[in-house]
Amino acid sequence: MEIKKPKGTNDILPEEVGKWHYLENLLREKSETYGYKEIRTPMFEHTELFVRGVGDTTDIVGKEMYTFMDKGDRSITLRPEGTASVCRAFLENKMYGDGSIKKLYYMGPMFRYERPQKGRYKQFNQYGVEFLGSKEPVTDADVIKFAVSLLDETGLKDLELHINSVGCPKCKPVYREALVEYFQDKKDQLCSSCLERLEKNPLRILDCKNESCKEASKDAPVMSDYLCEECDPHYKEVKEYLSASNVSFIENPRLVRGLDYYTNTAFEIIAKDFAAQGTVCGGGRYNGLVGSIGDRDVPGIGFAMGMERILLLMEEKNLSVDSERTLDYYIIGMGSEAEKLSFKLVNLLRENSYYAEIDYQSKSFKNRIKYADKLKAKYVIIIGENELEKNTVIIKDMEAGIQEEQDLTIFMNNLKGEQ
């Protein structure tokens, strides 16, 4: 039985690694210009971190974590997202030490145990940023604007920015109560999972796609009417900042992010016409998160982007960029002596930064030159018995179709001379 890759994982093959490099470079470069420094945290953490950070009522913690006991009987979890780890590292390394704000970014694989489908995998890659240490509205706008700029840079169009405020521990419960109250006499219209949500997380009823639930929640109270004296002006200011920098957004009172830690601003960037997984970027403010995993409360806001989803979208819009290095020299040596010389030559070329190849399969001459053509080599160097005797090589310009004989020593000296 042939061994296959685990479901929901992907091999990134040489033909497609180019676009990954492109995206990674773009993200790194933009991060630097916006003042974010890279942070790399472990791919696994103590399970407790995610339980406390992400929240045990969330689906991520409830049913999607790759959790196992290690040999020391510790419960370990493959990271399902990046924010909790970054906050942990922030605290553990006392990065608050200089009293200033920290702008961090990360990139790498995340793991969630769920049924894979288009744009969703068990191992997937996220790029994300965390802006720690400020609760000023300008921070929210700054982070959101950055996310929008990044996606602009990829060339993707038809993206929508949705924003909402989910309030704080002071006003969120009041709103929650109001919602539960509202749905009391509409229970018969709700689907079975929404009935559960009514108990566990009534806010999520709002973005249920079931028609009947949509209908039932049509006149439901909205969070914005319940924002407290702190959250209300905060939300307004964030919107003002966004407008001031010409960021167009859609206020979506039904936007409820799935993770427990969000407070105030929540946002998503959605690809309208993308299959089921249209959310390319999701994020928001999490003023209580750092406090919940450490002994120090630090406000923060951040977002995460699904790199596979971005790449998938770019492909659909024919925006993918592959840059493959072209072969400079392909060396054909006929006969074992010529092959030894070819091996010496190819290394000399490589040492001089040329992309050069020799034939590894000892096939016929015709076969080799055909192969050189297939590899799109710019030049082919031919060494046969005649050349060996005369101490020369034939350099063939594949595009022009012309070739010339050159003295081997001169050719080699020229190469060395270029160093």
Add this chain to the structure above:
RNA sequence: GUGGGUGUGGCGAAGUGGUCAACGCACCGGAUUGUGACUCCGGCAUUCGUGGGUUCAAGUCCCAUCACUCACCCCA
């Protein structure tokens, strides 16, 4: 966890009960025994995911199983 779709050579893809399982790409060999496009000629699946069953006869029908895929839940 729930539901739908698919499974034929390296890849794409015909074939819906009855001769040797089309075709295209790729690959290999030859025409051109040291020269790459193109063209021409030839080669390339004892076998149709796997196991069982129905039948005189199965890639084609039935059952089971596995794999892949899409969607729901939820999310990036």
